[in-house]
Amino acid sequence: MSAATSSASTPASGDLASAAIASCRTAFLTVGLFSAVLNLLMLTGSIYMLQVYDRVIPSHSIPTLIALSIAVAAAYAMQGLFDLLRQRILTRIGSALHAALWQPVVCNILRGPLRGGANRGLQLSHDLDSVRSFLSGLGPTTLFDLPWMPLYLAGCFLLHPYLGWTLVVGAVLLFGIALLTEVLTRAPTRDASRAGAIRGVQLEAGRRNAEIVAALGMEQRLIDRMGAANEDLVAAQQRNADIAGSLGALSKTLRFMLQSALLGLGAYLVIEGLASGGVMIAASIMGSRALAPVELAISIWRPFLGARQAGQRLRAALGKGDASNPDVAPERAVHRLTVEQVTIAAPGGTTAIVHNASFALEAGQAVGIIGPSAAGKSTLARALVGIWPIARGEIRLDGATLDQWPAEIRGGMIGYLPQDVELFDGTVAENIARFDPEIDEAAVIAAAKAAGAYEMILKLPKGFEMRIGEAGATLSGGQRQRIALARALYKDPFMVVLDEPNASLDAEGDAALTDAIRRVRARGGIAVIIAHRPAALAAVDLVLTLANGHVQAFGPKDEVLRKSLAAHPAPGGAALQAVPDARSVPAAAAS
Template sequence: MKTPDFFNRSALTTTLWSFRREFLIVGIFSMVANVLMLTPTLYMLQVYDRVLASQSELTLLVVSLLTLLLFCIMAFAEWMRSRVLVSAGVRLDEQLSTQVFNASFEAHLSQAGTSPSRAFGDLIQIRQFLTGNGIFAFFDAPWTPIYMAVLFFLHPWLGVLGIIFACIQASLAWFGHRHTLAPAEAATKAGSDAGAFLQGKLRNAEVLESMGMVNNLKARWLQRHQTHLAKSADTQHLTNRITGWSKFVRYSQQSLSLGAGALLVINGELSPGGMIAANVLMTRALAPIDMMVGSWRQFIGMRFAFARLEQMLIDYPARDPDFKRVAPSGQITLQDVFATAPGREAPILKNINLNIPAGSVTAVLGPSGSGKSTLARVLMGIWPDVAGEVLLDGLPLSGWNRIELGPFLGYLPQDIELFEGTLADNIARFGEVDSKRVIEAAESAGLHDMILRFPKGYDTPIGEAGNLLSGGQRQRIGLARAIYGSPKLIVLDEPNANLDDAGEAALFKTIQQLKAKGRTVFLITHRPAALAVADRILLLRDGQVVANGPRDAVLAALKAPRPAPVQATHAPQPPQLPGGAAVPA
């Protein structure tokens, strides 16, 4: 069977379409259950109109036993459709969880405002709706006209009364959809903003506490929180009003249908059994509509979750796991690269063109704010807003499978983040720990002896060792993680910022070892001493390349005397590197 184009929109709709067999089975069981919902009506007709008239105990026994059998079949159908939906919900989660994790991580990395926790919350919300009462209402709603037809069969006026109440309930559902959609979306957004603000500040709790900033930030959070509360209260008030009116209509229907039946009995147009049966049948006919009204808020939440999750999976589709590339050598080419950021008019990097051969060590220099760290992220393929081509061995970096490419890349950012696990886990990038490679990376970073002094050595959990590690030690662990497995391309952003002389010497020795292995290294630094291990120098200023080329040639150009201005009133200053350091002789 060919899948309609509509269901090729994303992995979410495609996966849901793959469960059409399960939904068909649920529809069949719903048909059985709804047909058997007529059992109480028929039983009452038989008891009131036949058993009581004939006074036959045997007839009552047979009718009762038959009714119990039909009730058992109805209960089995209800149980089976619930079981099928729960099973489908579990399989839906199993099929999408990995892709949702990968897509949400990519979206979060690209600053799209999607966190993995929210993405999985959306998936859970969809799964819960598919296994809850809301979906049953949609399966039961098509049977409302059939129940109405039976009411017309009992008496036309009963059918008319049922249609009137059905229209009232449907109007309430439409009113709820029209008036609660926007407030619910605004309340959800306000809650997300307040939570994101608080979570972002808690990551720097020590700074907030030490400088007495907690109350100041609490006031800003409280403003966002109160906005969320106000919007949520408005939504809840509206929802509660709709629910209250729905209950009024339901209770009125139960009483008025009984009163209408009694009037027809008085006029001799309906039997007493028909009166009771009609009351039960009308309640059952309107139950799906009433259930829709009650679950409308859940449906709206599921709709938002579905739209968010579907759009995320469209924007960040799964990569072909069978697609493999040849291991890169480390040659980097940037062609007309511009890097921008939201809320900033001028680009951070402007028209960057580079061709860095594999196996070279490039020192990236420049004053603060010149775009060095942004360039590091661009080289790693993790900066979200990039125009131009970033090529690794002549192939676009964005075309690589990140899982496949990861082992060939090493990255040491300025802010070192260690994750829950052991020291060995962090160095091994939380993959399978290769003891030999872990120790080799730790030795290259000058960490081995320090790690051995911990009681559990490499098996020491970061949670226990985190408070004992200095900034320099954290930086060395980050360096060991970056060079683990001897990747082809390594970008080190200020790797010696927290290192002492011994640590810096170990760093330069590590870079020389990587160079000897033919690895491509970018060393972002402010310290002139790092130039001794560099083959090339890349000088940035205001997001543009000022100088690029072999180290000696760039240094010679920087040292070249500049013509003094005619009206010079002071002695010419010696050439300096960005940051104020003099060019080494």
């Protein structure tokens, strides 16, 4: 079960699901051994009735009856103990698999949007719960009991061949029903799973965008849109239930008929003098026990199919794993950022958004990246912080590519403020500290002051300890942006990438942003600012212009802006005049 306690920050490569199951091999073997003992002990009732009818009643021996009853009670007590232990082991196998795969599953969910292709959202967590629930239920015990059917068949043949063949015919019929159940429910189960996943994604999207849904009167339209997936789900589940229910009722009826047939055939054999009364009762009990696992298998068929499909999805999602953390990482970067002939496409896409971009920044420099909409500015920002892949070229910090550092260490060297600010349900301090379990209070306060958010936070109810709600719902847009800026500046990261950092800021916020960029430069950091509003460029010394994914110019701010303005003049030179001179940056920052 060692996989359950893995503490690696990223999953190791390999078939994680198979490895987790393999780690439970000993426990499964123990369950198999207990099942063998249990199925032998389940012969107790048949043997007891056989002895009572054939030995105790003819001899009228009370001591023999008492001795047999004591032995049977002890056997039943042992049977109950082994059944309890078997179920407990299976429950713990389910919990161990859940613990072993929980971190890889969550990593897969969190990284899914960054990989492109089909995003299953929360489906994988539901799949993991489905597998654990199945392993902790009656399903596995039924599967472990099925191989022992031949034991009861052999017992019936020993009692009389007619009884044995009757049981064989019944078992074949029940197995046929089980196989028919598998064939007929396969497609509805698959359809229900697919429709459930689609409906879940649509519901989550509607919940996440509740404000725009209410404001624009889109509620009924979204409900109608989700209705198709919901109807598909209900219809598939209904087909599945109808098939499984009908065949389950048929198997139960057949089993009752077989038990009565064994009793009737046993009575015939007694009348003909071919068997004793004990044989008639024992055969009925043994036949019932032989057919019970088949009937149970039919009743658990839907959960079994669901767990099997969930396991297949887990294997597909976790099969390749993720690259493990390097054993030896470079020192923290403190000198330079180098972008060399970088081409970037969206995750899972093939069309390049940024083409052959190259530039370099030294410690203490800041660059403003400007350009029209859809020029590739945010794409470049995502690649710089390592969340979008690079098709060609290299991004290096102090000569090392980003993947040479473990994710947590790399994240500590990078501050990132995305265009769409996302905060998490927690306190203001927890959000600024990036949910570090050991919050550095001094670093939180320093980051808040660096972002110009300290006084603002103090005015909030409970200050730094205020819970902000999901996605920062209790805060205004400007408050969220300044807290997210403080998060980006937490513990003085070497490279700070800010995408449209002043989109929701007022004049006071703009001034705080400018001061924050100056502080980054003054302490020897690097700042990359994606900007549409000229005020965001006040503290940068370099400007890079992008158009159609190509770098058009890169160099000193005044020079690049002058050339850009000459190529695309604005009325009255307003754009250029709105950009403060970089010479206001302290000398230490500009060096």
